[in-house]
Structures are given as structure tokens and as C-alpha cells.
Amino acid sequence: MPVKESRPCFFTPPPPDKADLFRPPIAAVASATVTTSSWYVFLEEDAESFESLETKGLFLHRWHLVASQHVEAGRQAAEARARELADSHVPQHVAKRLEPRGRPHRSVFRMQDGTWLVRVRYGYAKTHFRVSMGELVRTEEEVEGGLKEESYAPRGGLRGLFGI
Known part of the structure; x- marks a missing residue:
């Protein structure tokens, strides 16, 4: 199966005299491998932070990627594992407020691209x-x-401090 190289739509090809600068090293190309159907499930949580900008708080x-898990049995098994996580995972933000036999409110949405979006609420924590999956x-x-030999010279004193 050939590997198709994709470039962002804003990429413009380099001029012919600079084309070699944009090619990956031969060693890097030789080490690239194409795998056969290996599926993973990814769990991302909302990482909320408070920042102060001038006099306003935001x-x-x-x-934030919390976990990734390799699923051996293929796409259907990855879909089942993703659904299981959507139905059972409790984020740390809510879990630390949970009573011993408490259960948070959960709304599970299947998005058009196949991801699961889950809203979780327990008391004031939401x-x-x-x-x-991918x-x-x-x-x-x-x-x-490696560094070029001429670019690596130990610098000390003022030369090292000011980069000259």
C-alpha cells in the first residue's frame, strides 16, 4: 500500500535551487514503515485554567490527552472500547467530589466524525x-x-554569554 504524502494547503513549493533543503534525510525516509491496521482509542479531557489578563479573569x-490505548482486535473492537469509555469514565475533576456510592449525571453524544463527546456533572462540578479512535x-x-563540526565550538566566558 503506497504512502501518500500530504501537505498543508498553504504550502508553496521551494525554488529549484532550494529544493534539497526541504527533502527529509535519506536515513529518515528509510526508517519509515507502514503498518497493517493498528487501532487506538484516545481519551481527552477538558483542561480548564484561569488566567488573569490585565484586570479581567479568563x-x-x-x-488534554489523558490516555491512549492500543486495541488488538480491529476497528469494531476499538469502537466498542470507545463507547465503553464514554459510558464509564469519570474525569478527575468530578471524581474527587464524588460520594462513595454517588454517580454523576452523564450526557453522551456521538459526533458526526465518530467521536464521543460526554458532559459530566456532579453537584457544582461539571x-x-x-x-x-484512530x-x-x-x-x-x-x-x-549530529551537529556540524564547524558549528560546535565550546564557548566560555563572554563568548558563551553573548553568543559571539
Whole structure:
């Protein structure tokens, strides 16, 4: 199965004399492998933080990857595991307020792209999280790049302090 290279829509090709600067090293291309149908389930929680900007306070929300789990049995098993997580996961923000036999209110939504969006509320604590799944289609091993010999010179004193 050929690997299709995709570029963002704002990418403009480099001029012909600079084209070599945009090519990945041959060692990095050689280490890329295409895998056969490997599915994962991802759990992301809302990470709320409070920031103060001048005299106003702002609540900022962002997704935070909490867990990822490899699912051996394929796409259907990944879908089942994602649904199970959507039905049972309790975010830490709500879990720390939960009574011993308490159960939070939960609204589970299946989105058009196949992800699960879940709103959870217990008393005054409320938050949301999402569960998604994805197929691993390519991995690439890390390749350490070496420094050019002329660019590495130990610097000390004022040369090291001011970068000259």
C-alpha cells in the first residue's frame, strides 16, 4: 500500500535551487514503515485554567490527552472500547467530589466524525471529555541529527554569554 504524502494547503513549493533543503534525510525516509491496521482509542479531557489578563479573569479551555490505548482486535473492537469509555469514565475533576456510592449525571453524544463527546456533572462540578479512535497508518523511528563540526565550538566566558 503506497504512502501518500500530504501537505498543508498553504504550502508553496521551494525554488529549484532550494529544493534539497526541504527533502527529509535519506536515513529518515528509510526508517519509515507502514503498518497493517493498528487501532487506538484516545481519551481527552477538558483542561480548564484561569488566567488573569490585565484586570479581567479568563477561564481557558483546551483538550488534554489523558490516555491512549492500543486495541488488538480491529476497528469494531476499538469502537466498542470507545463507547465503553464514554459510558464509564469519570474525569478527575468530578471524581474527587464524588460520594462513595454517588454517580454523576452523564450526557453522551456521538459526533458526526465518530467521536464521543460526554458532559459530566456532579453537584457544582461539571466538565466534559471526548473519546476518539484512530488507525495508526505510519510510524517513523527517531533519527538523531549530529551537529556540524564547524558549528560546535565550546564557548566560555563572554563568548558563551553573548553568543559571539
